[in-house]
Amino acid sequence: RLDNVLADPNIGLDPALQDFFNAMQVMADDPSSVPSRQVLLSESGSLVDRFHDLNRQFTDMRINLNKQMGAITTEINDIAQSLGRVNKSIVEAIGASGGDDPNDLLDQRELLLAELSKRVDLAVVPQDDGSWNVFIGKGQALVMGSNVATVGTRASIADVSEMDVIFTDSLGSRVITDQMSGGEIGGLIDFRDQVLNPGQNQLGLVAIGIGERINAQQLLGMNLNGTLGSKIFSSPTITPVSHSGNTSAVTVSASIADSGNLTASGYQLESGGGNLYTLTRLNDGKTFAINTGGTYPYTTAEIDGVTLTISGAATLGDKFFVQPTRNAAQQISLQITDPREFAAAAPLRVKQSTNADSGNLNAGSGALSQPVVSNVTNLPLTGPSSITLEWRADVDGNGTADDPGFRVTGGPGGTIAYDPATESSGANFTFAAYGGMTFTVSGVPAEGDRFIIENNSNGEGDNRNALAMAAIQQQNTLLGETSGVAETATIQEAYGLLVSDVGAKTRQAKINSEASDGLLARHQTSLSSVAGVNLDEEAANLIRYQQAYQASAQVISVASSLFETLLGAVQR
Structure with missing residues (x-):
């Protein structure tokens, strides 16, 4: 079912990311077009749906894994009970026969141990009375003669969506999840800890990455209604x-x-x-x-x-x-419903004014770049709704042309120094209290030349903020983790790291499985060729390699399907 769902071309995350940014670029090309905005709104909703769909695969896999863990612990308990009964029967048979081995019972015990070793790593310790004590994990006594402990599962304290393994004996119950290894249950735990949880966390990281970065830029823009932008996506x-x-x-x-x-x-x-x-x-x-x-x-x-x-x-x-980041891909949602709410325009613009002295347009070659804001403090501009910069060779008015610069009216007021003789190639300025705006002055203004920074009213054709949002696709915005090393990555690269990490773990599991399979087959042949000798050592080796094989096979079973899913998703 998982493969069928994720093989659907409507599921892939990478194509959804690409479609979203393509639609953003289309809006940037024609920011006043409501139909182009409607396409972006649709693609934004589709991207949210893709996150939900892919996250659901992780969630469903975790639910299924929890069920498998519960079923396996039940099987372990059943086998342990049988081992306890067989141990008791062996001790009684040896006593009744005067020391002769009850071969049928010994064979039955070895078969039970072989079945148990498929499910969990174990060690056996022969006793003088003919019984075998069986230990699982890191020394937990599952079977002591005819006395049997139990294992089970319960919701983890750290994450109620997953299960811990609980060991119960005469001393009480305790969590032994971290001590379980080998066999099917060890493979499930390894898959959960090494693939499933990191994978879902990485998916959530991607969801947060695009949501937070797009939102941050959207809030710095002006929408078609002439108001500052609001969040496109929910915050986790x-x-x-x-x-x-x-x-x-x-x-x-x-x-x-x-x-x-x-x-x-x-x-x-x-x-x-x-x-x-x-x-x-x-x-x-x-x-x-x-x-x-x-x-x-x-x-x-x-x-x-x-x-x-x-x-x-x-x-x-x-x-x-x-x-x-665990639940972020599930939590992300679309916050806007009106395509006019996309903030394609910048909130401020610059225009040249008439020269203060001549009444004509600016006479010099001075230029002021469009301001870029980093926040919306004191925006839109009010009382007055503009900031005027007027160039004077004697900016302080003391009668000496030794302090060229701009007189600032509105906004922060005061003066800013600008000397065309040394700064005509460009000087950067910041009005921190007004959106943190930055702008560049260049060229040689004439006396009285003025520049006005004003609210971008009726700026339907302005696409500056839309271009800034589209550019996020190519920016290194996230720490993409792979093999424990953090490296700066784009949003799509961060998702690609998830796919490659799952693929690498799947390939390693296959290598381990093939090696364990070969050792298992060799020892099975060795065991079957031996007759009339003590089989304890060969049986122990057989159990050990069977545990390794089952663990690797279990990792492959779940990791391979997830890898195929994610790989298929990014290839669409």
Whole structure:
């Protein structure tokens, strides 16, 4: 079903990204055209749908993986119960026969162990009474003679959408997910941790990347209604999870500060007591020390593009889990419904005015570039609704032409120095309090020449902001993570890294599987050729290689389908 859904040409993410940017360019070519804007609105909605569709494949795969883990633990328990009964029967048979081996029961036990080894990594320890103790994971005693522990699954504390493996014996229940390896369940856990979770995180990173960058530029523009732009896409929300064992009532919230610094990783925040916390990046173990200084609520500086707000002093050992990008591809939505709301125009424009002294158009060769804004503070311009720059050789009016520059009326007022004798090739200026606007003055103005920066009223034909949004496609805006190394990437390259990473892991799993398959076959042949000797060593080897084979096969089973899905998506 997954292959069929993702093979559909309507699913691919890369084509949807390309179609979105193509439509943005079409609008830039004819910004006053409502039909071209309607196409962009449609492609924006299609892009959102693609994120949802692809994220749903990850979600469905996780649900299916959870079910498989539950089914496998049930099978492990059934086999363990049978091993306990067979152990008891072997001990009783040896005692009744005076020490003779009950071969049928021994064969039955070996078959059960072979079945168990398909599902989980295990070790066996023969006992003097003829029974075998069976250990799984990293020393968990599943079968001790006729006494049997159990395994099961339950929702993870860090992420309720996935399952942890729980081991229960006479000492109680505990999580052993990180200690499980080999066999089908080890393969599922490896796939989830190495492919599924990083892949969904990377998909979310791409969703955040395009949403936040496009939104940021859209907010700096003017729409066809003559008002400043509003968000095209929704912004993601991050909901940290408190560990169920926390003893304090402290809560943690998180928000995205800079999408360009985000990683495709989860994080754990742990209280060190008092004012101290440690944030651990889970994909590579890097830690960040946090000292709140005792002031609450406390908001951290940006860490990997995220800020955390801690409500109070947590108890030593309290933990919180943060997944900045995991749900972003699911959360992204379209926020505008009217094609006129796309902010294709810039909010300000420059025009030459009449010379203050002659009443004619500017006489000199001076020029002022169109201003570029970085925020919308004090925009649109009001009271007055324009800023006038008038060039004077004696800008301070002291009667000496030794301080050339512009008198500024409106906006920040005052004067700015500009000497054509040394700066005619271009000098940059900033009015920080007015949209952070920057502009360049060049050439040689004549005395009294004026330039006016004004609101871009009736700017239907202006495409400057649309061009800026279209240019985002080619800009390095994200940290695309592959093999634990962060590298600057475009939005589409960041998605390509997801595809290549899944492909690399799939190829490695196939190599491991082929190697394990060969060893397994060789030892099966060796075992079948031996007669009348102690088979314990050969059986143990057989079990070991069977575990490796099953684990690799399980990774291939799920990773290969995901790789084919994603590869097909970017080729459409």
